[in-house]
Amino acid sequence: MRQQGLPIKHSVWVNNLLEMRYLSTRGGTEPVGFCEAVAQGLAPDGGLYLPEKFPDLSGKVEEWSELSYPNLCHAFFQHFATDLPEDDLYEAIRMAYCGFSHPETAPLVQLNEHWQVLELFHGPTLAFKDFALQLLGNLYELQIKRSGRDLCILGATSGDTGAAAISGLLGKKGVKVFILYPDGKVSPLQERQMTCTGADNVFPLAIEGTFDDAQRTVKELFGDLSFRDSIGLSAVNSINLARILAQSVYYLYAWLRLSPDVRESTTFVVPTGNFGNVFAGWLLTRMGIKMGGFRVATNQNDVLHRLFGSGEYQLGEVSPSLAPSMDIQVASNFERLLFYFLDGNADRVREVMKTFRDTGRYEFEKFSIPGFSSSSTTDNEIPQIITKIWNEHNYLADPHTACAFKDLSNHDPAVILATAHPAKFPQVFEDAGLTRPTSPILEDLLHQSPIKYPLQVNSSAVRSFIEQKLNPLSSGS
Numbered sequence: 039m040r041q042q043g044l045p046i047k048h049s050v051w052v053n054n055l056l057e058m059r060y061l062s063t064r065g066g067t068e069p070v071g072f073c074e075a076v077a078q079g080l081a082p083d084g085g086l087y088l089p090e091k092f093p094d095l096s097g098k099v100e101e102w103s104e105l106s107y108p109n110l111c112h113a114f115f116q117h118f119a120t121d122l123p124e125d126d127l128y129e130a131i132r133m134a135y136c137g138f139s140h141p142e143t144a145p146l147v148q149l150n151e152h153w154q155v156l157e158l159f160h161g162p163t164l165a166f167k168d169f170a171l172q173l174l175g176n177l178y179e180l181q182i183k184r185s186g187r188d189l190c191i192l193g194a195t196s197g198d199t200g201a202a203a204i205s206g207l208l209g210k211k212g213v214k215v216f217i218l219y220p221d222g223k224v225s226p227l228q229e230r231q232m233t234c235t236g237a238d239n240v241f242p243l244a245i246e247g248t249f250d251d252a253q254r255t256v257k258e259l260f261g262d263l264s265f266r267d268s269i270g271l272s273a274v275n276s277i278n279l280a281r282i283l284a285q286s287v288y289y290l291y292a293w294l295r296l297s298p299d300v301r302e303s304t305t306f307v308v309p310t311g312n313f314g315n316v317f318a319g320w321l322l323t324r325m326g327i328k329m330g331g332f333r334v335a336t337n338q339n340d341v342l343h344r345l346f347g348s349g350e351y352q353l354g355e356v357s358p359s360l361a362p363s364m365d366i367q368v369a370s371n372f373e374r375l376l377f378y379f380l381d382g383n384a385d386r387v388r389e390v391m392k393t394f395r396d397t398g399r400y401e402f403e404k405f406s407i408p409g410f411s412s413s414s415t416t417d418n419e420i421p422q423i424i425t426k427i428w429n430e431h432n433y434l435a436d437p438h439t440a441c442a443f444k445d446l447s448n449h450d451p452a453v454i455l456a457t458a459h460p461a462k463f464p465q466v467f468e469d470a471g472l473t474r475p476t477s478p479i480l481e482d483l484l485h486q487s488p489i490k491y492p493l494q495v496n497s498s499a500v501r502s503f504i505e506q507k508l509n510p511l512s513s514g515s
């Protein structure tokens with residue numbers, strides 16, 4: 039077993055580090071502290087929060103190379119969560135990762151001389167989103183203690199986010215969670231992950247309609263500022279800064295486990311949808327960590343692949359794929375990268391986002407950022423890749439992870455991020471004539487009874503449902 043790392047210091051406040059503040063990509067908000075940025079999710083001017091400056095970690099990381107996963111996460115977050123007492127932060131992190139089933143939390147598996155897989159699916163819902171959402175739940179709890187105000191979490195999901203958010207928030211004091219999903223359109227396993235928790239603070243709302251209908255309803259409710267304020271509404275989608283920072287940690291953990299002679303030449307290959315995950319990795323390069331590069335691997339919904347190829351950012355129709363958690367039209371975290379691409383010019387960010395919102399497209403003369411490459415994978419190719427990886431490496435890659443192998447050079451060092459456990463998508467393997475992967479966590483769900491709340495997809499129905507659950511006495515039920 040790896041040593042549990044450095045002992046925890048007992049000073050209560052982090053006082054040897056400068057206070058970190060957070061700015062909006064659109065420049066219309068006063069800087070806020072970490073806890074406030076996390077509680078708000080989206081900045082009031084519609085932008086996304088980013089740190090005002092970055093710590094230089096280049097001189098520190100060697101000292102961190104032997105730390106366990108939670109201790110590395112703690113060392114990293116001390117530079118960002120400077121308004122949280124150190125011991126509270128440590129406890130939030132320790133609790134977040136103690137439910138992961140692998141002792142390394144994020145193990146690296148060697149496939150051949152050059153390729154390693156970073157397995158990010160050992161959390162309670164078997165997808166990488168657990169890394170961020172298990173921690174976010176604990177940070178919300180701390181924020182409620184600080185502010186004395188309860189929080190109400192509202193989100194729409196097509197599968198993985200809802201399951202991970204519910205798992206991260208179930209049973210949290212002062213938090214109620216409402217997750218809308220399209221009835222009959224998420225996989226049966228994903229639905230069970232949301233509806234079989236037994237927690238009384240979680241309300242999975244099975245709506246009549248599509249994911250886009252669910253998403254629109256959620257946006258409408260967030261747009262109602264007085265409602266939003268009166269119930270302390272917060273968002274858990276990947277625009278939340280805490281989610282991004284929590285994900286930076288596993289890139290650093292993996293980088294520290296590479297042999298030093300390949301650290302600067304190893305590419306991280308990232309199955310990508312909303313651009314949150316790959317952006318989290320790239321942020322480390324702003325902190326003095328020398329990484330080989332990032333490969334943005336999309337499925338057939340290839341808006342980002344086209345952007346890196348041609349400079350054109352163009353809204354398309356979502357086409358449902360075998361890697362459903364990457365089925366997106368607009369990559370919400372792209373705005374964060376844009377902010378740096380435009381040298382921190384918030385006026386230009388606002389302009390680009392406005393043009394994009396009004397016309398559905400934006401054309402950059404050239405969109406190239408050193409270190410980025412991209413690929414796209416069709417639904418025909420996914421089963422072929424899965425079969426090839428199985429035959430050549432005896433490794434089962436889930437359909438999202440499979441996209442990362444598209445056109446990947448066999449001769450260059452790469453870390454491939456495995457974003458979901460193959461057992462979450464058993465049908466693809468069966469159809470490809472391979473053994474159906476299983477997981478005891480998912481088998482267990484089959485014996486629980488689901489609880490869900492069927493609802494019409496309109497904002498007033500959802501609003502009254504929420505109000506009734508928040509104030510069961512005043513509405514008389």
Ligand SMILES: *Cc1c(COP(=O)(O)O)cnc(C)c1O
Nearest residue numbers: 198311312313314315363457458
């Ligand atoms: C959410 C998700 C992705 C996409 O991640 P982004 O941060 O949105 O780019 C990829 N794979 C799986 C399994 C996911 O759940």
